[in-house]
Structure formats: C-alpha cells, structure tokens
Amino acid sequence: xxSAVTTASEVLAKYEAVIGLEVHVQLLxxxxxxxxxxxxxxxxxxxxxxxxxxxxxxxxxxLNKRAVEFATLASLALNCAVRERSVFARKxxxxxxxxxxxQISQFDKPLAEHGWIEVPSGDGIRRIGIxxxxxxxxxxxxxxxxxxxxxxxxxxxxxxCGTPLIEIVSEPxxxxxxxxxxxxxxxxxxxLYTAVSDCNMEEGSLRCDANVSVRLKGAxxxxxxxxxxxxxxxxxxxxxxxxxxxxxxxxxxxGGRVVQETRLWNxxxxxxxxxxxxxxxxxxxxxxxxxxPPLIVTDAWKAEIASRMPELPKARRARMIAEYGITEQDAxxxxxxxxxADQFEEAARAAKNPRRVANLVQSELxxxxxxxxxxxxxxxxxxxxxxxxxxxxxxxxxxxxQLKQLFDLCFERTEDFGPVYNRExxxxxxxxxxxxxxxxxxxxxxxxxxxxxxxxxKTVAAFFVGQVMxxxxxxxxxxxxxxxxxxxxxx
Ligand code: ADP
Ligand code: ZN
Ligand code: MG
Numbered sequence: 001x002x003s004a005v006t007t008a009s010e011v012l013a014k015y016e017a018v019i020g021l022e023v024h025v026q027l028l029x030x031x032x033x034x035x036x037x038x039x040x041x042x043x044x045x046x047x048x049x050x051x052x053x054x055x056x057x058x059x060x061x062x063l064n065k066r067a068v069e070f071a072t073l074a075s076l077a078l079n080c081a082v083r084e085r086s087v088f089a090r091k092x093x094x095x096x097x098x099x100x101x102x103q104i105s106q107f108d109k110p111l112a113e114h115g116w117i118e119v120p121s122g123d124g125i126r127r128i129g130i131x132x133x134x135x136x137x138x139x140x141x142x143x144x145x146x147x148x149x150x151x152x153x154x155x156x157x158x159x160x161c162g163t164p165l166i167e168i169v170s171e172p173x174x175x176x177x178x179x180x181x182x183x184x185x186x187x188x189x190x191x192l193y194t195a196v197s198d199c200n201m202e203e204g205s206l207r208c209d210a211n212v213s214v215r216l217k218g219a220x221x222x223x224x225x226x227x228x229x230x231x232x233x234x235x236x237x238x239x240x241x242x243x244x245x246x247x248x249x250x251x252x253x254x255g256g257r258v259v260q261e262t263r264l265w266n267x268x269x270x271x272x273x274x275x276x277x278x279x280x281x282x283x284x285x286x287x288x289x290x291x292x293p294p295l296i297v298t299d300a301w302k303a304e305i306a307s308r309m310p311e312l313p314k315a316r317r318a319r320m321i322a323e324y325g326i327t328e329q330d331a332x333x334x335x336x337x338x339x340x341a342d343q344f345e346e347a348a349r350a351a352k353n354p355r356r357v358a359n360l361v362q363s364e365l366x367x368x369x370x371x372x373x374x375x376x377x378x379x380x381x382x383x384x385x386x387x388x389x390x391x392x393x394x395x396x397x398x399x400x401x402q403l404k405q406l407f408d409l410c411f412e413r414t415e416d417f418g419p420v421y422n423r424e425x426x427x428x429x430x431x432x433x434x435x436x437x438x439x440x441x442x443x444x445x446x447x448x449x450x451x452x453x454x455x456x457x458k459t460v461a462a463f464f465v466g467q468v469m470x471x472x473x474x475x476x477x478x479x480x481x482x483x484x485x486x487x488x489x490x491x
Contacts, residue, residue, distance in 0.1 A: 396479025
C-alpha cells in the first residue's frame with residue numbers, strides 16, 4: 001500500500017500541469033445587454049422578457065451603455081488594453097434555452113486584451129496573463145428537475161436571455177490547482193471592488209470553466225487539454241483540477257492519450273466525467289453581428305471610466321499596512337470585501353489604537369466566525385462593536401478574559417458588542433487595596449520569579465500580572481494591576 005502511494009506521487013512529480021481558466025461574470029446593470037428588460041435574478045419564469053431577448057423576428061438589439069462602462073472598468077482593473085473599436089459577432093448554435101439560435105458575443109476583435117492578475121505563489125508573486133476580455137449575452141436556463149413531470153419534460157426559463165456578461169480568458173499560465181484558486185480569488189475580489197458584479201456563484205453570476213493538460217516537466221509542447229465545465233465553487237474547481245491532473249498523468253504514463261473533450265465535475269463522487277467531444281471555434285460559424293455597429297470606446301470615454309476606478313485590493317492592502325501598522329495577514333482579512341474594508345477603516349480611524357482593532361478581528365472575531373460557519377458579513381459583532389471593545393481594552397476597562405466572555409455572549413445571542421456590554425457591565429476590581437492583597441499573595445508564593453525580576457529580568461512582571469488576573473477571575477482592572485505589580489516588585 002505504502003509503496004503504491006509512493007509510486008503514484010513519484011509519477012505525479014515527473015509531470016507538470018498547465019491550466020487556463022475561462023470565467024463568465026454577469027454585470028450588475030439595471031437592464032439587459034440589448035433590451036430594456038430588468039436584469040434581475042429570481043423573478044417568476046419568463047416574465048422579464050421582450051421581443052428582443054426572446055429573439056422574435058425583426059426585433060433589433062440596442063447596446064446598453066452601462067454594460068460597456070462596467071466591462072471597460074473591469075478591463076482596466078485587470079490591466080488590459082481596451083480596444084478603441086471592438087466588434088460584436090454571432091456565435092451560432094442550437095439549444096432550447098437560446099431562442100435566437102445564436103448568442104451575441106465578440107470574436108476576433110474583443111473589447112480588451114493583454115491583461116494580467118498577480119497571484120501569490122510559493123514565496124513570490126506570479127503574473128497570470130489574461131488573453132482577452134469580451135462582452136456577450138447570457139442564454140436562458142433549462143430546468144430539468146423539481147417538477148411533477150420532470151421525468152418526461154424539461155422546462156425553459158428565458159429570463160436570463162440577454163443578461164450582460166463579460167468573459168475573461170486567461171493564458172495557460174497556471175501550473176497548480178492552488179494557483180488557479182488564487183487567480184479566481186483575486187479575480188472575484190477585483191470584480192467586487194469595481195462593483196461590476198455581485199459574483200454570486202450560487203445564482204450563477206460568476207461561472208468558471210477550467211482547462212487543464214499535463215506534460216513531462218521540462219517539455220516545451222503543451223499536452224492535450226480537457227475542459228471541466230460548470231463547477232460551482234472555487235474549492236470544487238481546485239478539487240476538480242487535482243482529480244484531472246491525476247487522471248491525465250496516469251493515462252499518459254500508462255501509454256494512453258488524453259482526448260480533447262468537455263468534462264463535468266461530480267461533487268458527490270469527487271471525479272470528472274466525459275460529457276462530449278469539444279467543439280471547435282469554426283463549429284460556431286462566427287460572423288460579425290449585422291444588427292449592431294462596431295463598439296467605439298474613445299480615449300475620452302475610457303478616461304472618464306478610469307476616473308471612477310476605486311482603490312483596488314492590492315493598493316488598499318499596501319496603504320492600510322502603512323497607515324494602521326497592521327500586518328500583511330491582517331490586511332488580507334480586512335480587505336476581504338470592499339464593504340468590510342470600509343467598515344474597518346471607519347472604525348480604525350475613530351478607535352484609540354487601530355492595531356488593536358485589527359488584532360481583535362484576527363483573533364476573537366475570525367475564530368468565532370469560523371467556528372459558527374459564518375462569513376464576515378454575517379457577523380453579529382459589527383466593526384463598530386469591535387472598535388468599541390478595542391477602546392475599552394485599550395483604556396484598561398476590560399481584561400482580555402472579560403473581552404473573550406463578551407464576544408462569546410455576542411455570538412450566543414447574535415447581538416452586537418455595544419448592547420451586550422451595556423447589559424453585562426462586567427465587574428472590575430478597581431480597589432487598590434484588594435488588588436494589593438492579591439499581588440502580595442502571588443509574590444509570596446513565587447520567590448524564584450521575584451528573584452529573577454530583581455536581577456533585571458523585567459519581563460517577569462507579566463507573569464505576576466497573569467497570575468493575579470487568574471486569582472481575580474479576570475476581573476482585575478488591567479491598567480491598575482499593571483501599575484501596582486511594577487510598584488510592588490520595584491519597592
Ligand atoms: P479552445 O479554442 O479550445 O476554446 P483556447 O485556445 O480558446 O481553446 O483556450 C481556452 C482556454 O484554455 C484558455 O484559458 C487557455 O489558456 C487554455 N488552454 C489552451 N491550451 C491549453 C492547454 N494545452 N492546457 C491547458 N490549458 C490550455
Ligand atoms: Zn428583453
Ligand atoms: Mg476558445
């Protein structure tokens with residue numbers, strides 16, 4: 001058994017994976033790409049439709065200006081060169097959820113090209129190339145399950161037809177599933193910061209197809225790739241890639257050949273299945289869309305869009321590290337979403353010590369959120385609450401034990417820090433004579449540590465503070481306790 005495992009990992013080590021990702025992102029416009037229908041998720045089936053998005057004969061598309069602005073903003077945020085003149089094209093195929101028989105997309109003249117995203121890799125940073133970013137429309141949705149007659153019928157909901165999308169195609173630059181995971185995380189973050197999409201994967205506003213091949217390490221030519229479609233979380237994409245790399249490696253190693261095909265991820269079984277052989281670009285009979293003029297993004301318009309660019313995550317992290325003296329890791333947690341970073345900064349600016357706010361988020365908050373399975377934005381304790389707790393601790397009005405207890409209560413009761421603190425008003429011992437008595441006892445019980453202190457090891461003071469805190473059941477006023485311990489030890 002052990003030797004079989006070793007052999008498998010030795011074989012894997014001889015090969016290298018090559019990964020390229022195609023990501024579809026739904027744009028958060030009010031209306032659809034080429035008509036005035038609402039662009040909204042969750043409406044009753046087939047209610048947000050009109051002759052244009054239903055593809056009725058004679059209906060003509062009109063391009064949504066906001067969609068172009070969002071797509072351009074995203075392009076610039078991804079370091080792409082935006083073409084002054086891009087061209088819409090028809091991508092022809094038949095499917096029940098595509099009543100027009102073609103999808104309006106862009107082909108040889110996409111909106112933007114030659115961008116990149118930086119991802120952490122090993123000890124350094126790697127730049128993953130973005131081949132192109134183009135605009136297109138979404139198709140409708142076929143519904144195969146959930147109806148009484150689902151065994152014999154499929155229903156079609158055309159609400160999603162004509163939803164504006166951008167497709168972002170990466171270069172085959174990634175080499176590990178972890179890099180792919182990082183690329184997606186950074187990409188999503190940039191889409192959220194620029195607010196062009198809500199990137200909700202459950203609702204399909206961000207979808208990813210993963211292309212992967214393997215080759216012997218050092219080989220120049222890429223191997224034949226397989227494309228894994230419709231994986232609905234970044235973690236599953238990482239798992240699907242890991243599975244595919246192993247499958248392809250074993251296949252090649254045993255003398256077989258990878259076939260170019262589209263595969264589907266089965267999350268329950270943790271494996272991919274062949275779905276169909278891969279179609280080629282020429283299968284789609286692309287041709288320029290005759291009903292839309294070329295899209296012109298002038299330098300002036302581009303500059304106007306660029307002027308609305310918010311501070312992007314990477315720059316924001318660097319600034320927050322400098323401004324608040326927080327760590328790189330703090331900065332990553334605190335910039336997870338733009339709203340959260342905004343809230344942190346508002347709280348940090350008002351707080352006595354911003355670093356303490358960051359520390360509390362990293363220690364007390366993150367740990368409890370993880371345990372409760374909650375996301376940051378679902379936290380019962382707001383950033384304002386964290387700042388309040390930090391200030392009380394800073395002023396010595398709360399011991400760390402009391403702070404922990406209050407945070408526990410907040411999570412038990414799903415309540416913010418302020419109201420919980422006001423109700424609990426934790427007892428504090430602020431009477432010097434009471435504290436002095438406790439200190440005397442601890443000093444008497446630990447002569448060796450007193451000796452160390454008097455010989456110059458001043459850090460031992462913390463030991464005495466800790467011991468008295470224990471004796472006081474966490475209720476000693478920390479500031480007063482510190483002062484009294486030093487005085488006693490020095491005196
Ligand atoms: P196709 O024409 O089959 O759609 P593309 O050349 O358009 O292929 O590439 C689609 C995606 O697949 C891109 O993200 C690209 O980086 C990636 N890709 C291309 N060739 C390979 C390969 N041999 N291995 C892994 N990924 C690849
Ligand atoms: Zn419509
Ligand atoms: Mg392609």
